Amino acid sequence: MTVGESLDFSHLYSEETKSRKSSPLKTCIHLFQDPNIVFLGGGLPLSKYFPWENLQAESPLPPFPNGIGAAPSGDAKDTCVTSIPKDGTSKAGDTNDIPLSRALQYGFSMGQPEYLSFVREHTQLVHKMQYEDWDVLATIGNTGSWESTLRIFCNRGDTILAEKYTFSSSVYAAEAQGVNVFPVPLDADGLIPERLEAILDNWNPETPKPKLLYTIPTGQNPTGSSLSDDRKKEIYRIAQKHDFIIIEDEPYYFLQMDAYEKDPSKRKAIEFASHDEFVNSLAKSFISLDTEGRVIRMDSFSKVLGPGTRLGWLVGSKRILRAYTQLHEMTIQNPSGFSQAIVSGTLNRWGQHGFLDWLIGLRQEYNEKRDVAIDALYKYVPSTPALTVTPPIAGMFFTVNIDASAHPEFATKYQSKPELVEQAIYEKVIACGVLVVPGIWFKADGETTPAQPKESKAEPNPNGIFFRGTYAAVPLDKLQDGIKRFGIALKEEFGL
Numbered sequence: 064m065t066v067g068e069s070l071d072f073s074h075l076y077s078e079e080t081k082s083r084k085s086s087p088l089k090t091c092i093h094l095f096q097d098p099n100i101v102f103l104g105g106g107l108p109l110s111k112y113f114p115w116e117n118l119q120a121e122s123p124l125p126p127f128p129n130g131i132g133a134a135p136s137g138d139a140k141d142t143c144v145t146s147i148p149k150d151g152t153s154k155a156g157d158t159n160d161i162p163l164s165r166a167l168q169y170g171f172s173m174g175q176p177e178y179l180s181f182v183r184e185h186t187q188l189v190h191k192m193q194y195e196d197w198d199v200l201a202t203i204g205n206t207g208s209w210e211s212t213l214r215i216f217c218n219r220g221d222t223i224l225a226e227k228y229t230f231s232s233s234v235y236a237a238e239a240q241g242v243n244v245f246p247v248p249l250d251a252d253g254l255i256p257e258r259l260e261a262i263l264d265n266w267n268p269e270t271p272k273p274k275l276l277y278t279i280p281t282g283q284n285p286t287g288s289s290l291s292d293d294r295k296k297e298i299y300r301i302a303q304k305h306d307f308i309i310i311e312d313e314p315y316y317f318l319q320m321d322a323y324e325k326d327p328s329k330r331k332a333i334e335f336a337s338h339d340e341f342v343n344s345l346a347k348s349f350i351s352l353d354t355e356g357r358v359i360r361m362d363s364f365s366k367v368l369g370p371g372t373r374l375g376w377l378v379g380s381k382r383i384l385r386a387y388t389q390l391h392e393m394t395i396q397n398p399s400g401f402s403q404a405i406v407s408g409t410l411n412r413w414g415q416h417g418f419l420d421w422l423i424g425l426r427q428e429y430n431e432k433r434d435v436a437i438d439a440l441y442k443y444v445p446s447t448p449a450l451t452v453t454p455p456i457a458g459m460f461f462t463v464n465i466d467a468s469a470h471p472e473f474a475t476k477y478q479s480k481p482e483l484v485e486q487a488i489y490e491k492v493i494a495c496g497v498l499v500v501p502g503i504w505f506k507a508d509g510e511t512t513p514a515q516p517k518e519s520k521a522e523p524n525p526n527g528i529f530f531r532g533t534y535a536a537v538p539l540d541k542l543q544d545g546i547k548r549f550g551i552a553l554k555e556e557f558g559l
């Protein structure tokens with residue numbers, strides 16, 4: 064049930080956003096569609112000079128009875144044909160297509176209406192929004208959404224909060240804009256609300272408070288952790304108390320799986336009796352808890368359809384999305400018309416339930432990949448308290464946590480410096496013919512001037528290091544082989 068309107072968060076905007084005006088040219092572009100107007104107002108090429116008469120793609124057909132990896136045969140019984148004409152409706156008489164004459168034209172900075180209505184409906188179905196004036200906005204994926212978010216809210220010298228280990232590109236994007244990324248500790252269940260609250264309760268008043276929390280709640284990159292619903296409620300309460308915006312970066316949201324079962328004979332993939340049951344099984348998102356427009360959700364098709372679609376969407380209050388639209392008018396303008404036309408055409412043919420079928424199928428695939436990876440880790444990583452594996456319940460990543468002080472040469476060759484052990488392991492794994500990456504690459508370690516209290520960065524195990532691997536990128540046999548090599552590297556390095 065939606066109740067009430069969003070709050071105004073414009074006091075958190077950057078100077079850039081506060082001084083941005085809408086381009087006057089963009090205020091009249093909608094009149095291009097008005098049959099009563101002879102449009103001489105902008106440099107829009109005639110669509111007859113677009114060389115494409117149609118665009119056609121085949122995809123599997125819901126409910127994907129042969130699994131989502133089965134290629135369509137071309138036969139109507141298992142093949143969905145998306146055929147987008149230049150003008151008017153598709154041959155099938157489907158009115159949900161974005162004709163190429165419009166898809167490839169200027170205009171629609173928020174995204175094409177057919178695309179937006181699909182993702183809007185999907186958002187309501189999955190997140191059951193709680194305030195009235197929310198909306199969606201087409202994006203070029205979460206990398207671009209994050210870049211825009213930083214520009215909308217942050218000035219050089221501002222500080223934002225993020226999980227202590229987080230997606231390194233997001234940290235580098237922030238730092239390049241002069242924004243500090245202050246770390247919040249996390250554990251196997253994600254960001255720790257008590258630590259977040261302590262950081263903010265004790266924030267040095269001589270420095271501006273963080274305006275944003277950047278978080279990857281589901282299948283966190285790099286740790287693989289997933290934030291519990293209870294922690295999310297706590298974090299939302301802290302956001303209200305300390306007046307910051309929560310940015311949830313959720314490319315892995317639909318890669319949620321069953322809990323890992325060590326005994327293969329006891330494994331039984333969850334069968335969903337209905338789409339509602341599937342939707343209700345999903346972790347609660349921050350946006351679904353939001354009653355004030357304090358959350359911005361970044362969604363992407365990269366991990367569920369294909370990264371090269373460069374297509375995603377934002378969910379947030381209409382007020383805040385207006386600031387994104389104004390920025391996009393000066394930057395990306397809009398995601399590629401080809402991409403919107405083909406993705407929206409496919410999804411509108413699949414329908415909301417067909418898309419959920421796809422996501423359920425994807426979940427099954429990742430369940431299997433995760434199980435194979437974790438089985439192999441338990442088999443090949445030496446069994447010692449210094450090396451621990453926590454099976455993820457979402458996403459693409461596994462981690463092996465390592466107590467560097469257990470290394471036989473920790474105090475001698477490596478001078479009791481965990482980062483030197485980490486580098487040595489990294490070199491060893493490559494020598495053994497596998498690539499997993501050191502956790503230090505993902506470390507956020509920004510600081511304010513003057514600094515925050517020392518306790519804000521206190522670390523329970525200063526010798527803890529970890530390595531991240533993925534079960535997404537290779538077939539199962541290669542995955543097992545890679546983990547075997549990783550196990551050999553650890554064995555050799557630790558002299559086990």
Ligand SMILES: Cc1ncc(COP(=O)(O)O)c(C=O)c1O
Pocket residue numbers: 203204205206207230279284312314362363364365370375
């Ligand atoms: C947390 C996180 N955010 C964003 C991205 C990039 O997403 P997109 O392809 O939508 O730009 C990734 C990709 O690895 C990621 O792990």
